[in-house]
Amino acid sequence: MIEKIIATLDNETLLQLLHAAALVAAGFVVAKLASLGLARGLKHRLDHHHLMMVSRGSYYLILVLFLISALRQMGFDLSVVLGAAGILSVAIGFASQTSASNVISGLFLITERPFSVGDVIRIGTTSGEVLSIDLLSVKLRTFDNLFVRIPNETLIKSEVVNMTRFPIRRLDLLIGVAYKDDIKKVRDVLMQVADINPICLEEPKPLFIFQGFGESSLDLQFSVWAKRENFLELKNSIQIEIKEAFDTHHIEIPFPQRSLAPGAEPIPVRIVEPAAKEAK
Amino acid sequence: MSDSVANHSAAHPSAWWGPRELECDQALKIELEGLQLAIARQVNQWSFFYNQPGIQIEDKSSSWRQQLGLVDPDEYEQVARFMFRDTHPRMGIVPALADRAVISKPIAALNLPPQEEVTIYVSSPLWLQIFSEGVREPLLDIPIQRASDTWFGPSTRTGELCYASRTHGHLLLEDVPVRLHRAITPIVIRNDADTTLLLERISLPAPHLSLYADENSQLWTNIITLERESDGDMASLEVDNKAPPHLKKPVRINEPRSPLQKGSLAIRAFSVLFD
Numbered sequence: 001m002i003e004k005i006i007a008t009l010d011n012e013t014l015l016q017l018l019h020a021a022a023l024v025a026a027g028f029v030v031a032k033l034a035s036l037g038l039a040r041g042l043k044h045r046l047d048h049h050h051l052m053m054v055s056r057g058s059y060y061l062i063l064v065l066f067l068i069s070a071l072r073q074m075g076f077d078l079s080v081v082l083g084a085a086g087i088l089s090v091a092i093g094f095a096s097q098t099s100a101s102n103v104i105s106g107l108f109l110i111t112e113r114p115f116s117v118g119d120v121i122r123i124g125t126t127s128g129e130v131l132s133i134d135l136l137s138v139k140l141r142t143f144d145n146l147f148v149r150i151p152n153e154t155l156i157k158s159e160v161v162n163m164t165r166f167p168i169r170r171l172d173l174l175i176g177v178a179y180k181d182d183i184k185k186v187r188d189v190l191m192q193v194a195d196i197n198p199i200c201l202e203e204p205k206p207l208f209i210f211q212g213f214g215e216s217s218l219d220l221q222f223s224v225w226a227k228r229e230n231f232l233e234l235k236n237s238i239q240i241e242i243k244e245a246f247d248t249h250h251i252e253i254p255f256p257q258r259s260l261a262p263g264a265e266p267i268p269v270r271i272v273e274p275a276a277k278e279a280k
Numbered sequence: 281m282s283d284s285v286a287n288h289s290a291a292h293p294s295a296w297w298g299p300r301e302l303e304c305d306q307a308l309k310i311e312l313e314g315l316q317l318a319i320a321r322q323v324n325q326w327s328f329f330y331n332q333p334g335i336q337i338e339d340k341s342s343s344w345r346q347q348l349g350l351v352d353p354d355e356y357e358q359v360a361r362f363m364f365r366d367t368h369p370r371m372g373i374v375p376a377l378a379d380r381a382v383i384s385k386p387i388a389a390l391n392l393p394p395q396e397e398v399t400i401y402v403s404s405p406l407w408l409q410i411f412s413e414g415v416r417e418p419l420l421d422i423p424i425q426r427a428s429d430t431w432f433g434p435s436t437r438t439g440e441l442c443y444a445s446r447t448h449g450h451l452l453l454e455d456v457p458v459r460l461h462r463a464i465t466p467i468v469i470r471n472d473a474d475t476t477l478l479l480e481r482i483s484l485p486a487p488h489l490s491l492y493a494d495e496n497s498q499l500w501t502n503i504i505t506l507e508r509e510s511d512g513d514m515a516s517l518e519v520d521n522k523a524p525p526h527l528k529k530p531v532r533i534n535e536p537r538s539p540l541q542k543g544s545l546a547i548r549a550f551s552v553l554f555d
Contacts, residue, residue, distance in 0.1 A: 166436060166437050167437075167439075167441070168431055168436055168441075195335070195428070196334055196335050197335075197428075198334070198335055198426045198427070198428050198429060199429055200428070200429070201428075201429050201430050201431050202383075202428050202429070202430035202444035203383075203430045203431055203432070203444070203481075204431060204436065225431065225436075226429070227429060227441055230429075
């Protein structure tokens, strides 16, 4: 069998075959060396993702070049191959639309840097720490320790909130106080609570806004600032302190209220003691 | 602890800082401006128990006291324990300045016209450090009164975290009261620009300053000069590397936390803050 194959090939084609095989082998070696060399040389200039792209890209590029020259050596007419490759790439292009869009979105994300590894981002209802920014997607770790994969396309198309970009953060508290309370007094009490709390920043100054006359209460907004890392601690400590200060100063945070009025006069509601009830 | 500090505190028993000697299983309780500190020594460990007061709106008069006695750990919120092969009976209590810049707001804002100069005496909060014989770093480094955080910078995006302090900003040396838990810095402010400088807040670079004690055990820092050369809030800071000249027998109590390499530094000293 083998002798028959060798007999059909004459010396020239065998030589060409060997030449082509040598080119392919050399291609593998050169591509590997070149990609490693490039990676080592640019290690300090580019970050991990760019580096990976450059080394993989150069590897495949050089390999393809060597393969093409090997094919030419074998005598194949490349125009046929190119035609077939053209049709194939259109087909693949249609099929891989989303993946291609993700790759390109990834490239834009890497260059634009709206966030980087280690930042905490919120997209839609998901928020978490960025673990990696990969070619097709970004990986997050949510605060309850779940792994989330977000396609790059989604990140480019929609609003992304980077919660760790700026060093200080404002906490907006919406407080309702009873209609009977003196707003100026409430303001003074709130400002004093903010003053005494050490992690509440003195500047920017706490903001007091009277939002409006609500259904059951006077709606106030009290905004305080803290270092980003202290945000949660401030949220807890200042709300506890506000409640305590309100209790001390007899400022009421009312429950939702309704008045019953059959006509002009409201119906009085009187609580009857159990003992009096039994006596009846 | 240097000998000069030890000698100074021996000569001035009214000072709360200085060396202390404790026997094994002995404890010392110190109360300083609302800070309650208990120091207990055992064969292999030093324990520090303390309660820090909250932010004081009004400054009380200066007082401190100490006594030997039993320590009930439940009375204290914070505890720090240090283990040694053998504890040395001697340890030192040393005052220190803040570990961040201190933003001082004079009670009333001052205006400084162009080509004018003023000297303001600004007070800043003090930290308490405890050193053990043979250990270079302090075992304990706590503020005597917890100061409030504040942001100092041109916007909410850039700037630095500092401590906020309210000061009287006295202009005359005679008006400056003696207070044990605060250090006084004479600041010379020179306005070489063309516009009047509104002094609403001054950034005091506390980590770059040294501490000195005078004969009344009041603590002072080096004189600093803030020279405003052009319009805006930048100034060149110069730290004088000796005690203020009006002190008669100054004793250097503590080094700066981060000494300045160069003689002067350009800093943002007066900020007109965003709203």
